[in-house]
Amino acid sequence: MIFCVEKEVEAEFDFDLESVAKLVCEAVLESENCPEEVEVNMLITDDDGIWEMNREFRDVNRPTDVLSFPNVEYDEPGNFDVFKGNQRNDILNPDTGKIYFGDIVINVNRVKSQALEYGHSEKREFAFLTAHSMLHLCGYDHMEEEEAKVMEEKQSRILDNLGITRD
Template sequence: MTFCVENETGAQFDFDPEEVAALVAKEVLRSEGCDREVEISLTITNDEGIQELNREFREIDRPTDVLSFPNVSYEEPGDFSVMEGEQEVDLLNPDTGNIMFGDIVVNEDRVRSQAQEYGHSTKREFAFLIAHSMLHLCGYDHMEEDEAKVMEKKQSDVLNTLGITRD
């Protein structure tokens, strides 16, 4: 797995965001049974930057905590067989042979405010947002109650496996 990280705001945390993101992403991929080599782009921005993206891509003119832009079109969440055949040609990075899995944008302002609001560390909040976004990149959603329950359990399982729990 390759992570391309762009820290637009120069955000400083008491942990290495690239290291935590890679750790969480690898665990999501492992738990989902994805054995393909993937490339993920991670951008760290702020309220202003994510609001601009949210307005442009989702037509929602307000900041949010995280945005996910999956490159893979799934028939069923977590069914990575769709990355073979015709879709694979469009997903492959010709220079590396890796699957261009998708993009994650994390709002550093929300990492800090939500960590404080929920009473846990910024590392835990950041890891949660990465797990959440990675599940979106794996085809999961939370628009319906049953979908939300599946995502919540998967997020919790990943973070518990890694020992990144609420303080």
């Protein structure tokens, strides 16, 4: 996996953001049996930065915790047959020859506040948001109750397997 993190803001955490993010992203790809190397970009921002993006791209005028911008359109979640089809050239980065999977945007303010609210570590919250977003990049959603249940189970299993639990 090619993984790139850009920080719009500085944030103090007792863990390394980049290594935790990469670990979680790789775990999601492995759990979904992704057959190819992919590229993922992550942007670390704050309330103002994510509010602007939420307004611009989703027409939602408030900050949020995480945004996902998938570059791949799936026939069904987690079905990577699209990598083999005619769409392949549209999702391939010509500079690297890898599938450009998508972008993740994480709000550090929400990582901190939601960790407090939910009573777990900031590392757990950051890892959860990363896993959640990666599952969106794999085509999963949570608009319907059954979809939400599938995503929640996958998120929990991935984080449990990594030992990133709700201390």
